[in-house]
Amino acid sequence: MLRGRTRRGPGAGSSGGPAGEGPAGPPAEDPLDAAQESRVRAVLALGGVPHADLPDGVQQVRLRLLERAASGREAPRDVSAWAAVVASNLAMDWHRARRRQERVGERLASLRQWEHTPGDDSRELSLAVAHGLDELPAAQRQVLVLRFYADLTVRAIAAELGVPEGTVKSRLHTAVRALRTRLHEDEVV
Numbered sequence: 001m002l003r004g005r006t007r008r009g010p011g012a013g014s015s016g017g018p019a020g021e022g023p024a025g026p027p028a029e030d031p032l033d034a035a036q037e038s039r040v041r042a043v044l045a046l047g048g049v050p051h052a053d054l055p056d057g058v059q060q061v062r063l064r065l066l067e068r069a070a071s072g073r074e075a076p077r078d079v080s081a082w083a084a085v086v087a088s089n090l091a092m093d094w095h096r097a098r099r100r101q102e103r104v105g106e107r108l109a110s111l112r113q114w115e116h117t118p119g120d121d122s123r124e125l126s127l128a129v130a131h132g133l134d135e136l137p138a139a140q141r142q143v144l145v146l147r148f149y150a151d152l153t154v155r156a157i158a159a160e161l162g163v164p165e166g167t168v169k170s171r172l173h174t175a176v177r178a179l180r181t182r183l184h185e186d187e188v189v
Contacts, residue, residue: 046091
């Protein structure tokens with residue numbers, strides 16, 4: 001469906017590939033032609049994605065095009081423009097992830113400094129919390145880590161996970177209660 005519009009439709013020769021290319025290729029042909037791929041690379045690079053990560057970004061755009069076609073949705077009117085917007089969004093996601101990773105690194109560094117203070121109480125508490133996190137269901141552990149270790153707001157967590165804020169709050173409440181119970185059972189707090 002996607003290939004039909006982008007390769008065989010009127011003006012197929014203007015999509016960047018030779019006029020003879022297209023439907024004669026294997027069924028899993030590349031959904032991006034050379035010009036579209038070049039544009040995606042440029043958008044990613046201008047968006048600040050490092051050169052080493054550009055191939056991954058291009059693959060992400062290809063994957064989203066293929067997923068769109070596989071889901072039965074109509075192909076974008078202008079695949080090149082659609083791919084550029086997706087690439088721009090990927091560049092923003094890359095920056096968000098990098099900032100999040102930097103904040104986590106900073107928090108871990110500050111925790112390491114705190115761990116070096118005399119006394120085994122902090123080490124014991126850290127281990128008990130780690131064990132308690134391991135025992136939580138994945139959804140609860142995820143929101144707990146995003147809220148208290150990645151320092152995201154409830155609203156940001158809900159947006160990132162695609163769930164209502166009430167669901168995030170409920171999961172947080174249940175996770176904190178379970179973790180508190182675990183720490184009391186282990187007589188750590």
